[in-house]
Amino acid sequence: MKHSLTFLVVSAALMQSAAADKLRVAIVPGIAVNLDAARVDALSQELADALEAELDIEAFGGLEVRRQLPPDGIPPDCVATPTCVADVAQRVGAQQLLFVVMVDTGTGGAIQVDTTWMEPASGKSASRPAIDIATLSDARARFVASAPQLLPDAPVRPKPKLGGGPVGTMKPEVPRHFTTPARVTAVVSGVGFGLGIAMGLRARSKYNDCDASPNTCTESQRDSIRTTGLIADAGLAIGIGCAIATTVLFVTSGQEARMVVAPTTEGSGGTVTWLGRF
Template sequence: MKALLPALALILAMFITAGAAHAERVKVAIVPGIAVNLDAARVDALSQDLADALSTELEVDAVGGLEVRRQLPPEGLPPDCVATPACVADVAKRLDAAQLLFVVMVDSGGGGSVQIDSTWIEPATGKSASRPAIDIAVITDARSRFAAAARSLLPDAPVRPKPPTGGNGGGTMTTAVPRHFTKTSMVTAGVAVVGLGMGIGFGIRAKNLFNDCDKPSAPCSSSQEDKIRNTALIADVGFLVAAAGAVATAVLFATSGEESRMVVSPSVESSGGVSLILSGTFR
């Protein structure tokens, strides 16, 4: 039992470290405010994209879209909510968020282009600040535009570290293995040969027995007919075994090879203490 204590302590420390790292992430809610020429569905979709971009680029827990709208009053927020401390506090309580990002979305009418203005508020301290506007000329570029603007929207949030990339991560190429007959495939091939021989042998035997009885002068007795049927059945079983063995041998041979692949071990250790090994096949 004493020998297990260090291991248990290490596991507990890992969980505490992971929990502390998660607890440090500030929850940020994207709150839909005024929307001009945009329906609720489109506003929610853009808000969700913005929340996803913030969570991807920064060490924050961002929420938006329907998840936020469902917790707001059914009649919506008043237009001056962002300037009303009581309204801001109510929204923060409903969403259980430490920071709020009120967004105003305007369809500029230029082929679906949208301009988004945002105001950052920290209800606990009363701090607020206007953030730079985001212009989205093509709606399909929304995610990339939000990702590029993430740091300007939440400048105090820590940047999420990116996974290491490039060809100097200590990767090694494995050796290619050509297709070959393994021991298992040799066994299945042997079974196929035995089954084929059994099928042919008993098939010929059944044919000869049938020919001996197929004479008007010497008709087969019931016992002879049973013997012919049993012999033919054994021949059929032999052919089935041969077919199964042949198929198994072909599959084993086809899957016996292995192409050369790159195994990459990241040289940068993550803050959570988790290391990853990535492997890929080059065709």
């Protein structure tokens, strides 16, 4: 039990250390034209989520940031005032800030987002290219595409890699052929037909002898003719059945060319296997 608790404590400490090493970026709402605070916060949070999805950073925005700002918000000239920028950074606990200005252009709900990047510790700042959002449903895609431009120095989040080896293998075509079961049934079929024909001829010969001399044909001879006939019928039935089985086994013995795809994702333990025939 003590070892388990120690392991959990160490794991939590390592996770906190890894999180602390990540760059913290806050999306700070500035001037908004024709947009209410709720819409601005929703877009700011969407931008933060997009940055975290594309970059290996810790980004936050929306209500999480607004609640830590002054009740009346930040002054319009905050970006140009170092003391205001430093105060915002201290309030939100971020190393870098993205001040956003959002404008509803009035053309079918289109929104333009202007962003200014600032790093209070170094005093550096830079304007970023404007982001044009035609509809709100396009916001996430536009933010994801703009993430490297907004934070060009931030590390890119690693993408999942496919497992080793080729993702697909082409299996060659297998022509129709006589398999071992097919050979066995073919032999049994031949034996059955041979037995049926031989016993049938014998039964026919005995029958002709009795038919030529009915007075001398005994009851035991007649029983022998019936028995021989039954054996002949059984042999022919076995021959026909095995012939059909041989044909089925031969027809189904071939395989067309097929692709076997088995991608694996490292780190997640997931494996997907797909088999197809063409």
